[in-house]
Amino acid sequence: MPKVSTSVAAKAVTNVRTEVKLTPSVRKALLKAGESWEVNNRLSTEAEKAKDKAKAEVDAVMSAAGEFKALEEGIEVGRYKMKYSSGDRTFYDDDKLRKYLTPAQMEACKTTVPTKGSVRISAGKE
Numbered sequence: 001m002p003k004v005s006t007s008v009a010a011k012a013v014t015n016v017r018t019e020v021k022l023t024p025s026v027r028k029a030l031l032k033a034g035e036s037w038e039v040n041n042r043l044s045t046e047a048e049k050a051k052d053k054a055k056a057e058v059d060a061v062m063s064a065a066g067e068f069k070a071l072e073e074g075i076e077v078g079r080y081k082m083k084y085s086s087g088d089r090t091f092y093d094d095d096k097l098r099k100y101l102t103p104a105q106m107e108a109c110k111t112t113v114p115t116k117g118s119v120r121i122s123a124g125k126e
Helices: 024-064 068-073 096-102 103-109
Strands: 002-006 015-018 075-077 079-081
Touching: 024 068, 068 075, 096 103
Parallel strands: none
Antiparallel strands: 002 015, 075 079
16 A cells, blocks of 8 residues: 655645555666666767757858858758757747737637657656
């Protein structure tokens, strides 16, 4: 039977923790999956840093050559396509819309799209 412990903080936040007895094989499999995730997360972080460095290099080289406008329009070098993206995006500001729409109209504008569920893993300190 799982043990449930509840604690209430000053802000009335309730935390529920369920303890589950794991068989040694299940525990071992979960630890192995966690270790694999941790290694791959570190490699992924290092790869992202390397990719960011390469992108900055492309930006610097094209700017130094006076060809930044071409990079904004998109270039092709060998088998690589490169293009500068400004990072601007357009979206509706809910706070501004609330001034002009009723709550029912706001709700009517919402759309829920099913997405693939995922498992979140984080590595704590040993």
